[in-house]
Amino acid sequence: MTNEAITAEARTTAPRLNFAKTAPKAFKALIGFDAAAREGLDPALVELIQIRASLLNGCAYCLHMHTSDARKAGEDEARLHMIGVWREARNFFTGKERAALALTEAVTLVDRGGVPDDVYAEAARHFDETELARVLALILTINTWNRIALSTGKVAGEDERTAG
Numbered sequence: 001m002t003n004e005a006i007t008a009e010a011r012t013t014a015p016r017l018n019f020a021k022t023a024p025k026a027f028k029a030l031i032g033f034d035a036a037a038r039e040g041l042d043p044a045l046v047e048l049i050q051i052r053a054s055l056l057n058g059c060a061y062c063l064h065m066h067t068s069d070a071r072k073a074g075e076d077e078a079r080l081h082m083i084g085v086w087r088e089a090r091n092f093f094t095g096k097e098r099a100a101l102a103l104t105e106a107v108t109l110v111d112r113g114g115v116p117d118d119v120y121a122e123a124a125r126h127f128d129e130t131e132l133a134r135v136l137a138l139i140l141t142i143n144t145w146n147r148i149a150l151s152t153g154k155v156a157g158e159d160e161r162t163a164g
Contacts, residue, residue: 016153030144037137040130043073048097049104049135050142051083056108059146061154096126100135107139 020027038046047070054062067080082089086101093101103123106115124132148154 016151019148019152030141030148033137034141034145037134037141039134041134041138044070044075045097045100045135046138047073047075048079048083048093049100049138051080052086052101052104053108053139053142054146055084056105057143057146057150059149060156061149062142062146064156099123099126103135104139107136108143 047066050066051063051070054066070080071077079092082092083101086093086098090098099119099122102119103115106119123135127135
């Protein structure tokens with residue numbers, strides 16, 4: 001095993017803090033922000049955004065959770081398989097969904113050049129200002145959830161929402 005592989009293994013198996021229990025006010029505030037972001041958005045679109053950001057961030061915990069949620073909500077399995085290559089699978093997604101996926105990528109990967117004007121303009125063409133603000137808030141929340149899950153070593157397949 002290489003040093004890099006050992007480090008990656010140690011990173012995913014060492015016990016880490018439980019963010020919800022250790023920072024309950026911050027956790028509850030994030031839950032509230034997440035709920036406000038989702039309000040009025042199509043649940044299928046919400047899951048597509050969350051899945052795409054989780055893929056980009058390499059968050060297996062959130063990816064498993066949101067693909068499971070999407071399936072439970074009736075999302076088509078073929079579309080789930082195409083989210084990672086949505087540009088090449090344009091016929092699987094509406095123009096509105098493609099605009100949201102492009103915006104999700106730009107915001108998630110903001111360090112690679114910001115949010116280009118054309119990406120923002122295309123999203124603004126498909127969403128009114130209130131919806132666009134909620135889509136942006138949703139992108140921000142899933143990126144935060146991804147970072148919490150990754151930094152606290154959450155394990156894919158375990159869903160704390162159903163535990164207990």
